[in-house]
Amino acid sequence: MNIEVILAPAELPALVIRDLSVTVCVVFDVLRATSTMVTALQNGASAIIPVSDISEALEIKRQRPEVLTGGERNGVKIRAEGVEFDFGNSPREYTQVRGKTIVSTTTNGTRALRACAGAQAVLAAAFLNLSATANFLREKKFENVMLVCAGTRENAGLEDVLAAGALCEALLDDKTKLSDSAQLALAAFREVKEDLADAVSKSENARHLLGIPELREDVAFCLRRDVYPLVAGMKDGAIQIIA
16 A cells, blocks of 8 residues: 655645546544544434535535535634524534535635545545544555645644544555655654644644634544544545445
8 A cells, every 4th residue: 555645735736636546535634624524424414515615505505405504714613694504613513413414614624625536535534433444445455545634724734644644553564655744644643642632732723722612622522533433435525424
């Protein structure tokens, strides 16, 4: 297996013109988009449709009134065009979603997922379902795997890089070939894995969330490892349980 890591969203535009047809992309937005998506699926949601723009989410809602809306801008629930979204981007909100389809737009996570549209497969991963994702990649014997860190604005997000490093470690064997970026992510994770919470608490995204009383618990929630046995992947334009 060849593993590459996209460390920062500034690298995403290049993916649009890159041939990803024989590459599996695994997108991490630990705080919080992919953590929220896998939580919603674990709680029974049928699918999450990732879109880049608020206007696109509202248009889908107009066409399909039964769809729920979720997402954030600057970390807080979206209120736009006189409409308040059903959910923000806290995974702890997504409890009453069984059988529901959710259209989601976030600052970075949904953009990263959309940038990988041309890939052989696109997975949404987090610490919450990391081992399930690693097992799936190993069992399917994918040759080329790209771990995409959604980051913060155009900058790298520490928590995403550490999650990518954790997945590199989980996939590592004598046949694994790590790119330089993958080696960086792996080294970063190994440096702090004994106290991951402390390391992540210093990240920009975590500091922002920890400063908002109603969202501060999201940080610890999203750093729990292997609590969901599901694999989340793109199918028919939406993130669904695929294994």
